[in-house]
Structure formats: structure tokens, C-alpha cells
Amino acid sequence: MRAVSAGPGLAQLVLLEGRRLALHPLFLAGVVVAAGGCAAFLARGWSTSGWTVYAGFALMAPFTMVATNVVTLRDHRADTVEQHEALPMPVSTRVGALLTAILAPTLLTVAGLGAVTAYAASRFALDEVDLLVLASLPLIMTALAALGVALARWMPSAFVAPALAVAFYFWTPGDDPSAWRVLMPLNSADDTGAAVMRLPYLLGLTLLFAGAALAQPQRSRTSVLLALVGAALVTLSAAAVLT
Amino acid sequence: MTRWRYTWRATHVAPWLLGAAISLLLALVHSHGPVAAPLQIGAFLLGAGAGFVTDDPAAETLAPSPTTLRARQGLRVAGAALATALAAVVLASLARPSGIGEAGALVAMTAGILGLNLGVSGVAGRRRGWRHGGLVSGPAVLFVVIASSALPPQWRLLPTGDIPGGWPAICTRWALASLLGLLLLAYSLRDPARSAVNARWWRPTA
Numbered sequence: 225m226r227a228v229s230a231g232p233g234l235a236q237l238v239l240l241e242g243r244r245l246a247l248h249p250l251f252l253a254g255v256v257v258a259a260g261g262c263a264a265f266l267a268r269g270w271s272t273s274g275w276t277v278y279a280g281f282a283l284m285a286p287f288t289m290v291a292t293n294v295v296t297l298r299d300h301r302a303d304t305v306e307q308h309e310a311l312p313m314p315v316s317t318r319v320g321a322l323l324t325a326i327l328a329p330t331l332l333t334v335a336g337l338g339a340v341t342a343y344a345a346s347r348f349a350l351d352e353v354d355l356l357v358l359a360s361l362p363l364i365m366t367a368l369a370a371l372g373v374a375l376a377r378w379m380p381s382a383f384v385a386p387a388l389a390v391a392f393y394f395w396t397p398g399d400d401p402s403a404w405r406v407l408m409p410l411n412s413a414d415d416t417g418a419a420v421m422r423l424p425y426l427l428g429l430t431l432l433f434a435g436a437a438l439a440q441p442q443r444s445r446t447s448v449l450l451a452l453v454g455a456a457l458v459t460l461s462a463a464a465v466l467t
Numbered sequence: 468m469t470r471w472r473y474t475w476r477a478t479h480v481a482p483w484l485l486g487a488a489i490s491l492l493l494a495l496v497h498s499h500g501p502v503a504a505p506l507q508i509g510a511f512l513l514g515a516g517a518g519f520v521t522d523d524p525a526a527e528t529l530a531p532s533p534t535t536l537r538a539r540q541g542l543r544v545a546g547a548a549l550a551t552a553l554a555a556v557v558l559a560s561l562a563r564p565s566g567i568g569e570a571g572a573l574v575a576m577t578a579g580i581l582g583l584n585l586g587v588s589g590v591a592g593r594r595r596g597w598r599h600g601g602l603v604s605g606p607a608v609l610f611v612v613i614a615s616s617a618l619p620p621q622w623r624l625l626p627t628g629d630i631p632g633g634w635p636a637i638c639t640r641w642a643l644a645s646l647l648g649l650l651l652l653a654y655s656l657r658d659p660a661r662s663a664v665n666a667r668w669w670r671p672t673a
Contacts, residue, residue, distance in 0.1 A: 301602070
């Protein structure tokens with residue numbers, strides 16, 4: 225039996241999963257953290273507390289990662305993996321829908337961040353690095369959200385994503401200036417060169433994780449292509465950031 | 468002993484074991500670096516792993532059995548608490564803290580995070596069924612700690628860094644967090660069949 229066409233089913237799944245993600249309690253917890261960061265900036269100004277905007281939205285990303293992970297693991301929790309595998313729509317289409325649905329929290333982030341950035345730019349002097357660092361935040365969100373899906377596909381345990389979120393929280397701003405910490409997804413950048421190169425780095429991570437998510441249980445041309453392009457972007461931009 | 472063996476067999480211990488293994492690895496790798504970060508991550512991993520021990524897919528089947536919910540879950544929680552205490556001591560001895568104050572603060576933090584995880588896990592299990600505790604507890608405790616770190620140091624209820632008052636203040640706050648979590652757990656483990664009306668007014672006649 226041939227699988228049904230992905231078109232209309234995919235669109236419906238994207239809408240359904242997007243709504244679930246945007247209303248997920250863990251994503252909303254991240255929104256609260258980001259709102260806290262914005263409130264601190266509004267209370268104390270950009271020069272004193274501009275960094276709290278970045279920190280708030282950056283900390284929102286691990287919560288989104290756990291939310292996408294929990295949503296992807298719904299089948300495992302409800303013991304409906306086999307039932308859904310019996311549907312005419314292939315697994316890759318459902319995973320693709322989840323990966324596309326990541327755009328829902330990302331677009332909400334872009335809207336919120338855009339409003340805060342526009343307000344900050346109208347009242348304070350934001351330099352080039354500030355703008356580039358703020359522009360990297362939606363990419364951090366997509367990269368970690370795709371990682372949440374990939375983790376659920378490869379390691380279907382509700383423990384792994386929260387454990388990784390804890391590691392991101394404690395390791396990113398560490399006092400130890402090890403080179404590898406620069407490559408942590410939540411890390412910021414101090415100069416224009418590093419801030420520019422972090423954009424393709426984060427895009428590469430997103431493609432790599434999306435490819436990894438699609439490659440389970442069956443590798444397809446799309447998954448291999450995504451993973452290869454992502455790996456190339458990550459390697460080149462990481463080398464540029466580190467040197 | 469038989470009861471312990473059966474409880475162990477039916478308990479979802481894989482997340483705790485994974486958390487303990489990662490914590491041990493971190494403590495060994497970072498044995499020459501700063502002490503706090505690996506032990507803090509270890510505390511979170513052990514606590515989040517312990518949150519899964521209240522998950523019981525057979526809870527509905529076992530609900531009418533003579534063994535009460537408190538007894539069934541109490542054994543699981545006691546096992547997780549003992550194992551976490553042992554792991555915390557091992558991790559602290561590997562990391563070699565600067566003094567008794569820092570060691571006490573890290574152990575109190577582990578106890579606090581464990582208590583909070585168990586409390587949240589118990590509440591989630593009570594409200595949404597005994598399959599959701601572990602899913603909710605880890606992220607919920609992380610959120611509370613992050614929210615706490617946004618407060619001024621003197622108001623931080625769950626400090627992961629310095630606060631006024633030093634080590635004793637840190638130990639006290641985490642001990643209170645642990646107590647709060649355990650109270651929540653105890654409340655969520657009360658007998659589901661025992662309603663307030665039944666307990667006060669209804670007495671079965673022989």
C-alpha cells in the first residue's frame with residue numbers, strides 16, 4: 225500500500241502540533257522567563273540590564289526544547305506508537321510536521337523580541353553586536369527545538385531533554401573560558417565577527433538536528449542532505465568562531 | 468526484604484541511574500576544576516531522575532489493593548532518597564569541596580532539589596495520574612530555580628550562588644525547600660478513598 229500524499233495531511237498536522245507547542249505549559253514557562261528578562265530591562269535601562277533581554281530569551285530556548293521533546297514523546301507515553309505506525313501517513317511526514325511546527329514558537333519569539341528590540345533601539349543606542357546577538361535568539365530557539373525532536377526520536381526518554389537543559393543552564397555562562405564553551409548554543413558573542421559567524425553556526429545546528437530527527441527510523445535523501453549541509457555549516461562556522 | 472525487591476523491580480529507575488552515571492562522570496572529569504558546577508548539575512540530574520520513581524503504570528490496577536498508596540509510593544521514595552543521599556556523599560567526596568560549609572551547602576542543595584522533585588512529582592501524579600510525575604518534576608524545578616535566580620540575592624529562595632548569610636543561609640533555604648517538597652509529597656500521597664466527610668462523620672458499624 226502506498227503512503228498517502230503528504231500535502232493536506234502535513235498542513236493539518238503542522239497546524240495541530242504548532243498550536244500544541246505554542247500552548248504547551250513548558251513553552252509558556254519559557255515565555256514567563258523571557259518576560260522577566262524584558263521587565264528587568266524596562267525597569268533599569270539598556271546599559272544596566274540590556275543583557276537580561278538576551279538571557280531571558282536564551283533561557284526560553286531550553287524550555288522550548290523540553291516542550292518539543294515532550295510533544296514528540298506523546299506516542300510513547302500513551303502507548304500508541306504501533307497504532308500511529310499503522311496509519312497511511314509515514315513517520316517521516318509526522319516528524320516533518322513537528323519540525324515545521326517549531327516555527328510556531330519561533331514566530332512568537334520573533335514577534336516578542338522584535339517589539340522589545342524596536343523599543344530598545346528607539347530609546348537607547350544599540351550597537352552592531354547587540355543587534356546581531358539579538359538576531360541569533362530565534363535561531364537558538366529553532367536549533368534547540370529541533371534538538372528536542374531529535375532526542376525524542378533517538379532516545380525516547382522524558383529524562384534526557386531536561387538533563388540537557390540543566391547542562392545548558394549551568395555551563396553556558398561559566399567562569400571557565402574553555403574554547404568549547406563558546407560553541408554552546410546559549411552562549412553570546414563579544415565581537416562582530418563571532419556574532420556574525422554564530423548565525424550560520426546555529427542554522428547549521430538546526431539543519432543537523434532536523435536531519436537527525438528525520439533519519440530515525442529510516443534514512444531518506446532529505447534527512448541525509450539536511451544533516452550534511454548542517455554538518456558543513458557547523459564545522460566551517462565553528463572553526464571561524466574558534467580562530 | 469521481599470517487598471523491597473518487588474518494589475525495586477516495578478520502579479522506573481533508569482532515569483536515576485542515568486543521572487547518577489552522568490553526575491559521577493562529571494565529578495571525575497572536573498575533579499581538578501571548580502567544585503560547584505558539576506555538583507550542582509549532579510544534584511539536578513539525581514533529583515530529576517528521582518522524580519520518575521513515583522511513576523507507576525500499574526497504579527490504577529493496584530489502587531484497590533490493601534496496601535495503601537502511601538505505603539506503595541513510600542517504599543519507592545525511600546529507596547530513591549537513600550540512593551540519592553549515598554550518591555551525593557560520593558560526589559562530594561570526589562569533588563573535594565573547600566570546607567565543611569561548601570560541602571554542607573552542596574548536600575543541602577541536593578536534598579532540596581530532591582525534595583522539590585519528589586513533591587512536584589507527587590502533586591503531578593495525584594492530579595494527572597501516576598505516569599506524569601517524572602515528566603513534570605525536572606522542568607518544573609528548573610523553572611523555579613531560574614525564577615528564583617532572577618530575584619535579588621537576599622530574596623533568593625533557591626540559591627545557586629552566594630547570598631547574604633553565607634553557607635548557613637544557603638543550607639537553611641535548601642533545607643526548607645526540601646521540607647516543603649516532602650510536605651507536598653506527603654499530602655499528595657494521602658488515601659484517595661478517604662474524603663474529609665467520611666473521615667469526620669461516617670463511621671462504619673460492625
